[in-house]
Amino acid sequence: MALVGLEELRAAQRRIAGVAVRTPLMPAPWAADGNRRLWLKPENLQPTGAFKIRGAYNRLAALSGPERARGVVAQSSGNHAQAVAYAAQLLGIKAVIVMPDTSPAVKVANTRSFGAEVVLVSPHERDTVPAELSERGGFVWVPPYDDPYIIAGQGTVGLEIGEDAPDELDTVLVPVSGGGLISGTAAALKLTTPGVRVIGVEPELAADAQESLRTGERAIWPVERTYRTIADGLRTPAVGELPFEHLQAYVDDIVTVTEEQIRSTVAVLARRGRLVAEPSGAVATAAYLHHAQELGGRVFAAVVSGGNLEPKLLSELLAA
Known part of the structure; x- marks a missing residue:
């Protein structure tokens, strides 16, 4: 499969203009440590609360007339679900979204609020039911990450970081789940901002992408293993096939963080950064915050990929 190139990334940037927010690169002076500095890319400020609107709208806007008439089906634990539902509403396309029954209620409610039909299934069925619905109902399947249009759309995050970054930027930290965000972001940065390292981050309880990159083979973790983490958006059992090729080509490393580090950082972002971030x-x-010294960079940018979390959970994390 061909890697997403600069032409596809620029086309996605034009296509999503006016729909996805061009989020700022915000300084985080409260996180400075000696000569080490941090900038934040707050994708939680998107209309659907996460970066996923970039890829979803890029994919749906590129559909042909006959494809739009068929409607779309997608699977997601929440953020891709909301993004596809919102993009479909804007474009007048019927959307059916398959979500695991463990999804946060706020994400299910938000998805329905955009007019999509939500089908709740067990976590084991999340990735098989969409194919059945597509075959039975004729829907166009919009995968959450294993698609060049999705990757290109998410890659606009990297284009914007490259355009807005200070000259000293040397390291960009990106969450990893199925790999769409880091694939597109890494491609964009490596093609436009040479010398910048791209490092993926995932929970140590769902570290399939780290294992995959370091062994050179796609690792598949059972849902019983990945669903231990509080980071519900990063429980995908494996990176996609096309994202894995991008990881191998463009990503410098993938590191992990603990559950306690994730929990405390949600609180720090709220208190110090004034940003509501989901785990x-x-x-x-x-x-x-916890590994900068061993990562070796001096000027970092971190993608805050989403902010859709239950108010009760936010309250608990702030009170801890």
Whole structure:
């Protein structure tokens, strides 16, 4: 499979303009440590609360007329679900979203609020039911990460970081789940901002991507293993096939953070950064706060990938 190139990334940037927010690169002076500095890319400020709108809208906007008439089906634990539902609503396309029954209620409710039909299934069925619905109902399947349009759309995050970054930027930290965000972001940065390292971050309880990159073979973790982490958006059992090729080509390393580090970073981002980040969205910042010295960089950017979490959970994490 061909890697996403600069032409596809630029086309995605034009396609999503005016729909996805061009989020700022925000300084985080409260996180400075000696000569080490941090910038934040707050994708939690997107209309659907996460970066996923970039890839979802890029994919749906590129559908042909006959494909739009068929409607779309997608699977997601929440953020891709909301993004596809929102993009489909904007474009007048019917959307059916398959979500695991363990998804946060706020994500299910938000997805339905955009007019999508939600089908709740067990975590084991999340990735098989969409194919059945696509075959039975004729829907166009919109995967969450294993698609060049999705990767290109998410890669606009990297284009924006490259355009806005200070000259001293040397390290970009990106959450990893199925690999769409880090694939596109890494491709964009490596093709436009040579010399910048791209490091993925995932929970140590769902470290299939780290294992995959370091062994050179896609690791598949059972859902019983990945569902231990509080970071519900990063429980995907394996990176996609196309994202894995991008990881091998463009990603310098993948590191992990603990559950306690994720939890405490949600609170730090809220108190010090004034940003509401879900656990999945906090992992990149957690890597900086707890591992910056061993990562070896001086000027970091961390992607805060989303902010969709239950108010009760946020309250608990702030009170801890």
